Amino acid sequence: MxxxxxxxxxxxxxxxxxxxxSSATADPLVVAMTTLGAEVLPSTQDGLAVFRxxxxxxxxxxxxxxxxxxxxxEMLVDLAGVDFPKRxxxxxxxxxxxxxxxxxxxxVKVGVPEEDxxxxxxxxxxxxxxxxxxxxxDLMGIRFDGHPDLRRILMPDDYPWHPLRKDFPLxxxxxxxxxxxxxxxxMTRELxxxxxxxxxxxxxxxSRGDPAGYxxxxxxxxxxxxx
Amino acid sequence: xxxxxxxxxxxxxxPQHRGGADLxxxxxxxxxxxxxxxxxxxxxxxxxxxxxxxxxxDPVVGYLHRGKEKHAEHMTYQQFFTLTDRxxxxxxLANEVGWALTVxxxxxxxxxxxxxxxxxxxxxxxxxxxxxxxxxxGGVDTGAVSMFMYAFRDREVLFDLMDDLTGLRTNQExxxxxxxxxxxxPELVIKLRQWVAALPKHIDQFEMLLTGNRIFHDRMRGVxxxxxxxxxxxxxxxxxxxxxxxxVDLRRARPYLLYPQLEFDVPVGTRGDAYDRYLVRIEEMxxxxxxxxxxxxxxxxGDWIAKDFKNVLPPKGRVYTxxxxxxxxxxxxxxxCPPKGEVYxxxxxxxxxxxxxxxxxxxxxxxRVKIRSPSFINLQALKPMALGSxxxxxxxxxASLHFIxxxxxx
Amino acid sequence: MSAESSAxxxxxxxxxxxxVASPKVLQHTLTLNERLFxxxxxxxxxxTFSRMFKKDITRRYPEQKMDVKPSLHGVPxxxxxxxxxxxxxxxxxxxxxxxxxxxxxxxxxxxxxxxREPKEFVIDMLRCIECSYCEEVCPEEAIVMSxxxxxxxxxxxxxxxxxxxxxxxxxxxxxxxxxxxxxxRRWDVAAExxxxxxxxxxxxxxxxxxxxxxxx
Numbered sequence: 140m141x142x143x144x145x146x147x148x149x150x151x152x153x154x155x156x157x158x159x160x161s162s163a164t165a166d167p168l169v170v171a172m173t174t175l176g177a178e179v180l181p182s183t184q185d186g187l188a189v190f191r192x193x194x195x196x197x198x199x200x201x202x203x204x205x206x207x208x209x210x211x212x213e214m215l216v217d218l219a220g221v222d223f224p225k226r227x228x229x230x231x232x233x234x235x236x237x238x239x240x241x242x243x244x245x246x247v248k249v250g251v252p253e254e255d256x257x258x259x260x261x262x263x264x265x266x267x268x269x270x271x272x273x274x275x276x277d278l279m280g281i282r283f284d285g286h287p288d289l290r291r292i293l294m295p296d297d298y299p300w301h302p303l304r305k306d307f308p309l310x311x312x313x314x315x316x317x318x319x320x321x322x323x324x325x326m327t328r329e330l331x332x333x334x335x336x337x338x339x340x341x342x343x344x345x346s347r348g349d350p351a352g353y354x355x356x357x358x359x360x361x362x363x364x365x366x
Numbered sequence: 367x368x369x370x371x372x373x374x375x376x377x378x379x380x381p382q383h384r385g386g387a388d389l390x391x392x393x394x395x396x397x398x399x400x401x402x403x404x405x406x407x408x409x410x411x412x413x414x415x416x417x418x419x420x421x422x423x424d425p426v427v428g429y430l431h432r433g434k435e436k437h438a439e440h441m442t443y444q445q446f447f448t449l450t451d452r453x454x455x456x457x458x459l460a461n462e463v464g465w466a467l468t469v470x471x472x473x474x475x476x477x478x479x480x481x482x483x484x485x486x487x488x489x490x491x492x493x494x495x496x497x498x499x500x501x502x503x504g505g506v507d508t509g510a511v512s513m514f515m516y517a518f519r520d521r522e523v524l525f526d527l528m529d530d531l532t533g534l535r536t537n538q539e540x541x542x543x544x545x546x547x548x549x550x551x552p553e554l555v556i557k558l559r560q561w562v563a564a565l566p567k568h569i570d571q572f573e574m575l576l577t578g579n580r581i582f583h584d585r586m587r588g589v590x591x592x593x594x595x596x597x598x599x600x601x602x603x604x605x606x607x608x609x610x611x612x613x614v615d616l617r618r619a620r621p622y623l624l625y626p627q628l629e630f631d632v633p634v635g636t637r638g639d640a641y642d643r644y645l646v647r648i649e650e651m652x653x654x655x656x657x658x659x660x661x662x663x664x665x666x667x668g669d670w671i672a673k674d675f676k677n678v679l680p681p682k683g684r685v686y687t688x689x690x691x692x693x694x695x696x697x698x699x700x701x702x703c704p705p706k707g708e709v710y711x712x713x714x715x716x717x718x719x720x721x722x723x724x725x726x727x728x729x730x731x732x733x734r735v736k737i738r739s740p741s742f743i744n745l746q747a748l749k750p751m752a753l754g755s756x757x758x759x760x761x762x763x764x765a766s767l768h769f770i771x772x773x774x775x776x
Numbered sequence: 777m778s779a780e781s782s783a784x785x786x787x788x789x790x791x792x793x794x795x796v797a798s799p800k801v802l803q804h805t806l807t808l809n810e811r812l813f814x815x816x817x818x819x820x821x822x823x824t825f826s827r828m829f830k831k832d833i834t835r836r837y838p839e840q841k842m843d844v845k846p847s848l849h850g851v852p853x854x855x856x857x858x859x860x861x862x863x864x865x866x867x868x869x870x871x872x873x874x875x876x877x878x879x880x881x882x883x884x885x886x887x888x889x890x891x892r893e894p895k896e897f898v899i900d901m902l903r904c905i906e907c908s909y910c911e912e913v914c915p916e917e918a919i920v921m922s923x924x925x926x927x928x929x930x931x932x933x934x935x936x937x938x939x940x941x942x943x944x945x946x947x948x949x950x951x952x953x954x955x956x957x958x959x960x961r962r963w964d965v966a967a968e969x970x971x972x973x974x975x976x977x978x979x980x981x982x983x984x985x986x987x988x989x990x991x992x
Contacts, residue, residue, distance in 0.1 A: 184472050185709040213598050217710065219723050219736035233723065233736075235710055239598070239612075242619055246710065267601025270746050278435070293428040293775060302436055309440050445875040448907050512824055519833045529842075533849035533921070539907035547912070548847065548959045575820050578810040613799030631800035645802040671962050682960035685915050692915055699873050699913045 168243065171209050175200045177247070187235075188245045197249050198259040204236060204247075205264045212236035215265035216244065218272065220251075220279035222305045228252035230281055234261075251281055260285040278303035393421055396757070400429050404507050404761040407771030409745075415757055423752045423760075425745055430775035438735035443469050443702065444543060446732070451537040453739065454773040456499050457492035457716050459532075461773075462541035467622055468711040468722040469543055473704035475677045479624075479666040481545035486624045487558070487661050488531075488540070489713070490654040494565065495524055496716035497651050500768040501572055504644065507765035508585045513575055520568055523561055530554050543702075544678040545671030559662045565655040573648060586641035590751035590763035593638060600750070601743045604718025605646045606767060610638030616714035628657045640766035647768075677702065703730050717741050717768060737776055741769035842925065846955035849906040850922040852899060855953070856943040861886075864918035866894040870910035878903035879910065897942060901927050901935040912960060920952050 168188060169179055177190040177200060192200045204212045217235040230251040237244050251258050260283035261268045272283040273292040280301035283289055291298060300307055399410040408429035414422035434449050441449070450465045451458035463485050470477060477485075498517045505513025525535040531554055532538035532547065540547045576582045592602075594610040607614055613634040617625040633649035635642025672678050679698050680691040706728040712721035718740030727733040744767055751763050810816055835842070842848075855863045866883035884895030910919050922944060929935050946953070 183707045183709065184474070184705075185711060187710065214601055216601065216712070216719065217721055217723055217736065217738040219734070221725060221734045235721070235723065235738075239614060244620070244710070246708075265601065266596075266599040267743055267746060270742065274742075291428075293431040295428075302433060307436075309436060441875065442873075444909070445873070448875040448905060515827075522833050530845055530847060533845075533847040533908065534906060537905070539905075539909065547908075571823065574816075574823065577804055578806065578816050579820070580806060580810055580813045580816070583804075583806055583810075608799075611799075611801075633802050634799040636801060636803050641804075642802070645804060649800070649802055669962065678962075679912065679960075681962045682917075682957065686917075695913065695915055696867075696869065699869055 167209060168241075168245070171207070172200075172204075172245075175203050180248070188243075189248065190245065191248045191250070194249055194251060194258055198261075200247075201259075201261050201264055210238065211240045212238045212245070214239060215261065215267050215271070218268060218275060220275040220281050220303070222279060222303065224305045230256060230279065232258055232275065232281060256280055257282045257284050259283070260289075262286055277301070280304060398760070400426075405764060406503065406769065409764075409769075409771055409774075411748075411760065413757070413760070418756045418758070420752050420755055420757060420760065423749055425748050427742070427745065427771070428775055430771045432776065434776045435735050435737060438732050440731060442730050443704070443732065444699075446735070447541060448537075448539050451539065452772055453737065453776065454496070454715060454717065454720070454741065454770045455537065456496040456770060458537050459488045459528075459540055460492040460496075460713065460715050461720065462539075463489055463623075464711065464713040464715070464720050465722055466541045466543060467713065468709050468724050469704065471711055472707055472709045472724060472726055473543070473677060475544045475672055475674060477545055477672055478669045480668040481670050481672070482623050483661055483666050484546050484550050484670060485541070486628075487550070487658060487665075488546075489623065490658050490661070491524060491528075491558075493716045494651050494654045494658075495521055497647050497654075498524075500647060500716075500765075501576075504765040504768070505576060505582075507761050508582055510576060510579065510582060513572065516568070516571060516575070520561075520565065527554065527557055527561060530557070542671060542678070544674055545669065547671075549670045550665070555662055555665065559659070562655050562658040562662065566652055569648060569651055569655075576644070577648070583641065585762055586644055586766065587639060588637075589640040589755060589759045590766060591637060591639040592747060592750055596750055597638065597747065600747050602718070602747050603743065604714070604716070604740055605643055605650060606718065606744050606747065608633060609635035609642035609646045611636055616712055616719055620712065622711075622713060624661070628660055630654075630657050640762050643766040701730050703728055712738065715740055717770065717773070718744055720773075739773040739776060741771070741774040742776075745769045745774055844923045846951050848921070848923055848925065849908050850924040851901055851904060851906065851927055851937075852908075852910055852919050852942075853922040853924070853944045853949070854897060854939070854942040855918050855920060855949060856945050858946065860943075861888060862893055862897070862918065862939065862943055863916055864894050864897065865890050865892045865916055866897075867892075867915065869913045869915065870919055873909045873913045875907060875909065876903040876905055878905075894939060897939045899937050899942060901937055902932065911956060917953060917956065920949050920956060922949065922952065 166188070172188075172190050173179060175192075176196050177192045180189040180191055182189055204210045214237040215234065216237045217233075219233045221231045221233060223229055223231065228250040230253065232249045232251055234247040234249070235244060236247060249258055258281060260272055262272065262283075262285070268283075269286070269288075270292060272286050273289060275281050276283060276286075276289055277291040277294050278301060290296065294302065302311070394415045396413045396415055397410060398413055399405040400408040402409075405411065410426040410429070412422075412424040412426060413420055432452075434453070437449060438446050447462050447465060450461040453461045466485075469475075498521045502514040502517030502521075505511065505517070528538060529535050531550060532540040592600075592610060594607075594612045597607045597610045598612065602610075603614070603616075611634050613632045615632045616622075617630075618632060630653045631649075633646045633653065635646050675691075675694050677698070680694045684691040685695050704726050706726055708723070708725040710721060710723045712719045714720075719738065720740055721738035723734075723736040723738065724732055725734040748763065748767060751767070752760050755763070857863055864881075866881050868881055868883070871879045871881050878900045880896075880898040880900075881894050882896040883892055885891060886893040906921065908921050911921055914920075927935065
């Protein structure tokens with residue numbers, strides 16, 4: 140995880156990258172996107188045009204990408220959230236947009252800081268973003284402003300964590316009542332009265348603080364609910 | 367009101383022409399699934415019905431969520447093949463091919479033509495296999511129970527042939543980075559060719575049972591209709607998009623493998639209803655058999671895996687005798703690291719665009735994998751398709767959409 | 777085809793000409809014959825009836841076993857040398873590659889020339905997905921997929937196979953070992969049987985024509 144470069148523009152090797160803004164400006168797509176205020180990133184191994192858009196500019200850029208005839212990205216192919224715990228901003232929302240008119244696929248990245256994990260929703264432009272954004276909220280904890288119905292989709296509704304964040308352990312966090320077999324009797328941990336009081340039984344990775352205390356307003360789990 | 371109603375329905379959702387006094391005019395909630403036989407897996411549909419009409423529908427997914435994207439961050443690239451198998455379990459090898467193409471694009475591995483041809487063959491075989499299941503289950507859902515037997519007859523023989531090729535009937539871990547796991551035997555080519563040659567005749571039988579069947583036609587025609595604009599807006603891909611008249615096929619639009627060299631038509635529908643989705647899928651099976659004949663007749667010679675010591679396990683015989691190959695064997699297994707970068711690679715799976723967005727930090731594990739699963743996206747179209755239709759039509763709509771919950775929930 | 781649907785179909789492909797190539801438009805309207813339903817119904821009945829006299833495709837499984845092919849992935853077992861010792865040198869490569877983490881090796885030392893051998897070798901058959909990755913990476917041909925595809929037990933412990941249960945005499949695994957040797961020689965074997973790229977694929981085994989499959 141620590142291997143992630145601080146700057147993504149240095150991540151691609153020169154063999155695949157196309158860091159040649161002078162010749163790339165000849166591309167009408169790049170010209171149009173630059174006019175909209177998008178930063179051109181070097182292309183990666185798959186050869187797609189990659190742009191970075193500021194979070195505040197993203198609604199207007201998205202609108203232009205959908206509506207303007209020289210761009211006309213009709214289809215939102217994919218929307219992914221990526222977590223870089225050591226970068227600033229921490230999250231990145233990656234959109235893959237496909238223009239059927241020009242048969243062109245581009246990748247647009249929007250950075251989202253950890254303190255305020257919000258980005259404008261694009262549901263009104265591309266209806267498919269509905270579930271994509273719900274999924275990204277569910278698994279990555281990024282909120283989408285203007286989404287009509289932003290709730291969890293894959294995880295249970297009362298699940299308190301965002302499992303695709305890098306600080307979420309692979310084995311999960313035991314947040315539910317867990318049953319242990321002790322002496323042939325199936326019992327819950329909460330029922331174990333001999334456990335020292337005030338001690339949390341959930342194996343929480345506290346390297347980045349308490350995951351229950353995420354700043355995005357996720358419901359916190361009471362550490363000691365057993366009475 | 368029950369908790370379900372509080373979450374789903376407000377007064378604004380109720381039909382305006384209703385007065386509250388009439389007891390029989392009250393809308394009714396129905397929870398369909400997650401263990402309903404017609405929802406094809408663990409899909410739950412929370413429905414609000416006005417009589418027999420669907421007023422509101424809320425598909426609830428996630429019952430089969432296994433956290434594959436999280437797991438991918440902790441598995442090596444080769445190990446993740448075993449999880450891609452279990453995405454769309456009707457076409458495990460096609461999912462593997464998609465992942466292999468993604469990783470190879472990232473690492474710049476050249477795949478020999480024979481391996482590409484074998485991959486194209488199994489992609490098309492898997493498409494036919496998935497469509498056969500769809501034809502069988504779709505027949506059962508709309509009342510043609512015998513259809514199931516005929517569709518599964520062909521699938522059963524194909525499974526035996528897959529067993530010959532890969533050693534397993536389903537969830538075959540057959541694709542390797544740089545090629546395929548084993549060669550396609552000449553004997554197997556003959557057997558496959560026989561199977562493929564018999565396929566159009568069998569599809570004629572399916573069509574004889576279903577296409578002109580008035581019960582089936584009336585059950586599917588005009589049901590779950592969406593326009594091309596709606597479909598594109600909702601990101602619907604695959605046969606469901608082509609049924610609306612938009613002939614977008616990734617095998618043509620963003621070609622991969624040997625598809626640019628193959629002759630095939632992209633079937634499109636005209637109205638975008640359940641019946642058109644049926645017609646498109648049936649025709650896709652015919653086109654697949656056409657492609658398969660071209661491929662099996664002109665199978666290129668050569669290696670079935672890239673001759674690439676840095677990315678592929680070396681030949682076994684040399685591993686036993688030579689120190690260098692032994693080291694390569696250990697290095698390739700334990701610390702095969704593609705370069706840093708990111709790749710989005712999509713393939714045309716049976717249900718639509720199956721894309722993998724892979725971000726690599728140069729380690730032996732992916733940094734982030736996002737699976738763009740067509741079932742998940744296509745399932746969103748259930749809402750516009752089902753609204754205003756009859757309750758019993760939902761079964762036909764679900765059958766015609768044909769999502770796989772394993773792929774949807776990942 | 778109605779007027780509005782024809783307008784839609786012609787408009788859409790033109791609009792996305794870059795992404796769309798030569799679509800084949802499908803339509804089907806019921807003929808009068810099909811509307812009346814009688815003859816198609818009889819035809820379908822006759823078809824279904826005629827199937828009664830065809831050969832079965834399915835297998836009556838517990839009585840009739842699956843044909844065992846050399847490519848079959850049964851459960852993985854360990855190869856036992858003629859003197860009863862395991863061939864495994866406990867290098868741990870299969871343990872590393874196993875996607876579901878089903879293998880657990882405890883290495884130990886031995887006086888035999890290979891110096892290392894597994895003190896204990898455990899495969900949890902409930903976790904094993906029979907992917908054959910262990911067999912492919914093994915540098916000693918020590919772990920191979922057997923032909924045993926029926927693993928049953930009454931308790932979970934029955935599925936945790938240890939070294940004594942896993943070791944199989946080499947004679948029982950000859951077929952699979954031959955297959956492994958041939959297949960995993962990869963481009964070495966391909967160079968022997970195939971002409972250079974571009975030529976027509978002629979395998980020497982083509983000479984003996986296989987019998988046609990009579991299952992259709």
